[in-house]
Amino acid sequence: MSLEIYKRGRVYWAKGWVEYNGRRIAGPYRRSTKASTEAGARDWVARETEAQIHRYVFGDEPRMTFSDAILIYKASPKTAKQLMPIVEEIGDLPLTAISGRMLKELGPKLKPDACTDTWWREIVTPASAVINNAHDLKNTPMIRVKSYDNFERIAQDKRRNKPSRVERKPADKEWIDAFCRAADPYNAALVRFMFETAARIDQAISIEPDDLRPAENKVRVKAQKGHPESWITVSPQMMDELLALPAKRPKNRKTGMLIKPRVFGYGSSTGYNTRWKTICKRAGIPYISAHPAGRHGFFTELVVRQGVDPVTAAKAGRWSDPNLPMRIYAHAETDEADVRARFRTNHVQEDPVQTPKQQKSKKE
Template identity: 50%
Template sequence: MSIEPYQRGKSWWARGRVEYHGVPITGYYRCSTGASTEAGAWQWCREEEERQVRRHLLGEEEQLTFAEAVMLYPAKANEARYLLKIVPELGDTPCAQITPRAVRALAKKLYPTASTDTWLRQVITPVKAVINNAHDAGKCPPIRIKTFSTAERVEQDKARDKVSRRERKPGSWEWIDQFSQHASPYLSALAEFMFETGARVGQAVALTPKDIDMKSLRVMLPASKGHPAQWVAISPEMAIKLANLPPRRPKDRRRGVLLEPRVFGYSRNTGPLKAWRTACKNAGIDYLPPHSAGRHGFYTELRVRQGVDPITAAKAGRWSNPALPDKIYAHNETSDSDVRTMIRSTRVHRPGGKTLKAMKGGKE
């Protein structure tokens, strides 16, 4: 028989033997696939069968080390920075011998005072990406590493005496108006643009004059987070605000060159941060990062304050899954005391101590 998956609790396991022309070439499997879905478990079984048949025909597979796997991986700048700390720890270890438990332990070792979110972003994710990229090239088995649970996150926050995942405060029109009174025209327009369109700060600062279609009242937002570049409608008021901003050519300080003209005049997403913080301070308002003031404010404005349905709000903000923004970007703005008042306001007062059944004309 071949390896086949079966469900055990909430996870999927594998059982059976790998056969070649009807002859077993491995021992009996009874192990976890690390998958949470049946499709993922079947994929694990097929990949394991292919690996064992290849080993049976060609002999022991080449033991690709993690350092060699890193050389195969097209790492981005941030990933490369994280991998510089990981390679000295795992570099000489064959990828096939790296276990999920070892990777999770390494995260705690490298960043003992960091949050579990940091462990996931700076260790778990890059290690998985490197090994699975090598697996795609047929160099080693894949690896699946579960994320840290809520209990682990709470335990680590307690150990480092610091709370992670603080609730974001979304922007509002009142916040935007106060902010704009103490910001430059470019910074004010940037904040209002993100709040109106739900654009990310990186998308907004990358806009060039050719990306604006004033006649059709729309802008071409750059690709971001796996979504393609696309036209997004803007209001007439926003169009006027953008039309009154002479494009500026920001300087790339790293290369010492002037870039092409940008609508808001910044070279990259970090460009407005210093002035942004100063404007908040001078306005005497809470400091809201651009993402909170813009994208979080955009969705909360539509979904919570104006009651727009989740499908429409998600589409307007270019979320493919409507459940995601409701979970992350919609922020409650009703206090607990107001909730209690709302609950008690609907209480049925029964005069004379009568039961509800008696009040409706029924018998006691």
């Protein structure tokens, strides 16, 4: 019999033989497909059948596995950590046997309590990068994965009883002023710098004294998110505030060694969190993290509150496409009740216009 699938626990298995022109060419099989859905199992059967027929017709040839592809991929420490559990699951599989559906199904298996955005960012994206890097270097098959749709996202949010994609609240001038009144000079300057320039937290905390050009009111920010290193212009008041901060040498949390002096005194992009929560509590304001305080606050302030055109605002915030910040970073601030009120009208009963005939009848 040809390959058939059956469920064993939570996973589908395959049994039988791979046949070609009525002849058994591989098997017998009694193997897990590692798929939790019937569609995923059938996809595995199709790929395994195709691979065995290719082997039968053209003979054995070296097939690169996912573990082989990892060895030729230059992964950052963060990506390498994400790839470790993925290798344990699909490391022995040849790249030809890995499908987009299979990568998506790793999400609920490896991170059952995470949202679909996390699955995509920490599982599908790094795994796809490894496979497509092998395609570029070794001409192995390329992979394209369809994103999780809204139905999948909502279903997962319901299973974990927690919403994803909660709208971030951007900072405004009142929040910034209240924060700065309760903050020390370093954190006050940090939040004002990000609110004024749309710099990311990692770019801001990485600024060193040599990155300042006081005569030109320019600050150098490092490359990030596909954008090159650049010099950005700040207000004279902002430059004075930066120059007034004695540079600090923070410690590297992993090695304990002191790193180069930095303007804001932080050594990592998460080091500010605890301090900011304390400042917000002292100021009596809701806690807003660096990203919505900076980039979200910057774009919303310019476009929504001050009416600056999106193209100009996007260029000032170093977005290459103004549609991206309009879709993600611009937050509507009009109350829904106010919008509905715009449709209300006061119905005033006007006197009907009388025709000459009606006027004559009334006089008689």
